[in-house]
Amino acid sequence: MAQLTFREAIARGIAQEMRRDDSVIMLGEDVGAAGGVFKGTVGLLDEFGPVRVRDTPISEQAILGAAMGAAMTGLRPIAEIMFSDFFAVCWDIVVNEIAKSRYMTNGQMTFPLVIRSGNGGGLRFGAQHSQSVENWAMMIPGLKVVVPANATDVIGLMAASIRDDDPVIFLEAKSLYASKMDVPDGDIVDTLGSAKVLRSGADATIVSLGAMVPRALAAAEELGENGINCTVVDVRSLVPLDTSTILREVVATGRLFTVEENPRLCGWGGELSSIVSEEIFYDLDGPIVRITTPHIPLPAADALEDLAIPSVERIVTTIEKAMNS
């Protein structure tokens, strides 16, 4: 057992897999000597050397193209896209090439690669460095999408993502990088497509992801004190999606609340809502309510950003209002 930050867990998860498998290699801007701008790859250059841990130019299409070409020829690259907002400059390689090529070739190629990226707001970086893009990735057939919410999950899900034979978009909530927890010693390998029930309550089910998980939990504590007992689910991977756990937990309480960091329209919460109201409509006791960032670009100022992203307080008041009406 050792106390680890979320950012340290990234390097540990990668190192764990690089040690056991020579085919795992890494590339990105400033990932080597600098250890990553978020310090997520500190120590990897020292341990694995500049042949396996490579700094790149500011050429995101080249970075992901290189990862794709390497994956199709037998390696397991891990590429970093520094901020997930930058997916926009290499989106073609992600969605038109990596995501589609296995299907288009009728299975002739596999793409065992991981694209890590710092995701979401909370650091007052403004509209071009703060987006939550988990829905961008979820909407593209052929991509797996993993979003851990704590250090232990980072290691286990990173290992599972690296071992997975499909392309995984691995989104690291920037606002969680500094968060700490006790992490078990030794190798940790988790499973994609398994949501976690973090708390059980009879009245409502709150489904959350990434940086919204600790907020959902805190809100549930507060709601519990006010007599509303909530189940809290951490989705952990959007694709594959653990619909069985989620549906079971919604059936149990009859109410679903989703807490998302991505802006309002076409978020994963809307997708979950639509799955629920298609598949277990008759188990619902009331409206499905989504708590999201409003449909606006994220503002930079701390005061404004705090108003935009779902807060514990907003989660509490929204659920209270819905449950009491």
Place this chain on the structure above:
Amino acid sequence: MAQLTFREAIARGIAQEMRRDDSVIMLGEDVGAAGGVFKGTVGLLDEFGPVRVRDTPISEQAILGAAMGAAMTGLRPIAEIMFSDFFAVCWDIVVNEIAKSRYMTNGQMTFPLVIRSGNGGGLRFGAQHSQSVENWAMMIPGLKVVVPANATDVIGLMAASIRDDDPVIFLEAKSLYASKMDVPDGDIVDTLGSAKVLRSGADATIVSLGAMVPRALAAAEELGENGINCTVVDVRSLVPLDTSTILREVVATGRLFTVEENPRLCGWGGELSSIVSEEIFYDLDGPIVRITTPHIPLPAADALEDLAIPSVERIVTTIEKAMNS
């Protein structure tokens, strides 16, 4: 009154606005001399000359960057992105620059521009030339998203989009380009954010968009013969979204079916479903059912593509099954 194809309507809509406003200019690959690869801009070079109708290199970022820079300095550019799949190579300019810059500058800039693009499947072009990306655009705060389903709407909505002071993503269903209809003479100017009720029925509401509209209508005819009477709504613009019309029509029947061409996850249908189950849950008489392309890249072969995209038959059987269970 003249019979016009959908593709002819594009040129007519653009010409109508270029005649009245010198600040409307156009650029894109092969839009000039060739009249566009889909022949949507035939005649415009002749009428407006090479200064207002400009052919570009294969540089989608430059095309949209140019449109953005021109818009912020007082022009009203219309840029063509040949296939909507190619948004992936210039996504940054769309989502990080065009969509966000007004907000980020606290309203110092406006971006009256239109980005037209051939969208969706049906032409057996395979996975990289057939995507329906209306949900890509809908999920980005700061973009308006317009998807006409017939020639008259093309003209009126094109005019409204060009006159609108915000960036509009104007998606032209490739499978509708050859469709014809009688179009009134004279200028046509429509309104963004107004859905159309094309047919009324007491039993269920089918909401559809673009190329799915004629299919939804045909399905409703067939269902009507089998005793299930459906309302059919053509959404026409996803942003602004005419929620009042849609919610009213769903309340009236108590059932909602959405018919989408975009792949399953995080489509506009999911968004609509979540709005409905949040806002008019108690008016629903049964599950909300989404009819979509499965969550796969689109295959090229005609037989396979026809299995993938929602067909009249699939719409009919899905609704029948849902209504009879």
Place this chain on the structure above:
Amino acid sequence: MTTATKPTTAIDLEHRLALYRSQVALRLFETRAYDLFLENLVKGTSHLSLGQEAIAAGVAAAMRETDWTFATYRGHAHTLARGVPMTPVLAELLGRANGLMAGKGGSMHLTSVEHGVMGSYAIIGAHLPIACGAAWSAQYRGTDQVAVCFFGDGTTNIGAFHEALNFAAIWKLPVVFICENNLWMEYTRTTEVTAVAHPAADRAGAYGLESILVDGNDADAVYDVAARAIARARAGEGPSLIEAETYRHGGHSRADPGKYRPDEEVAQWKAKDPVPRYRARLVELGVDEATLVAIESEVADEVEAATEAAKAGAIPGEDLLMKDVWANGGSSWRN
């Protein structure tokens, strides 16, 4: 600028005959593909290499079996030149289950990993970085494989071109970029929208590379320049960028008659048609007519047989539709 129009590598007759056969095969295959398109049997689109055969044939002849080809939507020729049989390629164009990718890819995405054809890519420029990745993998794994990446003149103006060239240069990757300069994008002349006269060769210096221009309608010259570039790449000396000047006889795609091009220009280039030109060279070198006719008729028979076999292919169904999104063979996004 190196202008490599005359072969500096001796090519023996056997290889010359193979080069001829390859060019004839590409010519007859593409002609058949066009006919089938006009018969409405090719359902989607198709982009032919008629007139450009010398490049695909010449480069493939310089490659080893273990090397990799990265092609574009205009990729029939590059695929066949690597030894992929005609039947699955034609069946793919026809959308049949016996197609190279069972109909799921179509004309623009021909891929045969077995033959080192690592995909045909239909978004302009995207495969240049991907070819870098394969080359990086060869470099990392210490194999001596080389990635060869084809693209058109118009493609030099997109961002991915620039990123890939710089990336390949700094990592000294074993990748050979081959620009098939056929003067035209779709319907726009490339020089009208390009700041330099030779869209690839004039930009090599921006990546610290040698500027190489070759007569793309001369299979020997292409073979020669490709062989040298591939050898360099294999020896760890890094990437090359080759501009091969050529012309497409037909339109850009589908039934485009290519009417935007001046008649004289078309005529001038048809006079430089690589296939009769190569035939004439062989005759000059003493090859007898009978040998050439035999090659031509064998290839014609092959095309005929492939056409029949492709037409006889089954129509793909639901089982294929939902297959192979994921490595586990399935397409489910949920558990």
Place this chain on the structure above:
Amino acid sequence: MTTATKPTTAIDLEHRLALYRSQVALRLFETRAYDLFLENLVKGTSHLSLGQEAIAAGVAAAMRETDWTFATYRGHAHTLARGVPMTPVLAELLGRANGLMAGKGGSMHLTSVEHGVMGSYAIIGAHLPIACGAAWSAQYRGTDQVAVCFFGDGTTNIGAFHEALNFAAIWKLPVVFICENNLWMEYTRTTEVTAVAHPAADRAGAYGLESILVDGNDADAVYDVAARAIARARAGEGPSLIEAETYRHGGHSRADPGKYRPDEEVAQWKAKDPVPRYRARLVELGVDEATLVAIESEVADEVEAATEAAKAGAIPGEDLLMKDVWANGGSSWRN
């Protein structure tokens, strides 16, 4: 390659004093911004131009009021150099309602349309095509406005750079691209990941442009080369690409101490610090100490006053949050 280290345009003393004042203002402003960052008052990030002031000052001096600046996340200097007052800029860094964009943009997105500052862009390369668009608009409307676009050395390796340069060249757009080569990307040396020694100047030829290199720590030289490029653009002679060699004194952003750089390199460049260098030149030209001290203290007072005014700004609230997504002032996506 044109190396423009010596001014060829006569600059009169009045302009020289203005250039000095401008550089001092940028220096003192950035120093204050850094202090406020260390005081935890700048909440997000910030990228300073300490050491690079001569470029922003020199170029701005060569621009007309109606010309346009396109800057990056490292854009404080370029914004101030165009005459934007310090208070709203500093208040923006502090996230206050009296900020240049009421706190909605932050340090990386400074914009003042009123002063021709058409935005600061934080995605590498994105603003180069956008500057082309503004230049196209000037060309179309027949004004003689020029767009000036700043970016760093590392930015030359991204696709948008390539697309924009070609596009500007073929349309002969009135745009001047200025690469501030400070040798480093964030924490990686640019030459380590760039195929040519001069990331911009060595690539100008790929766009048919003249290769121009200038001492970016000499405001007169910068002024001179910029004035000529702007004049060319205004005269309809098309774009220019200028590489200005410089160095950032501090780290890339925030509290980065920049320790990845060799001490000698930092020392060597600090010896070429543009501000004392320019001061020395003025003294040499006979300007008396009192004049210089007066300028310096006026600027110091301005910074002080701006600091107070910025700190006194209100905290922005919900009303601003939901404002100005759309041209109608609102943010509603539904009716």
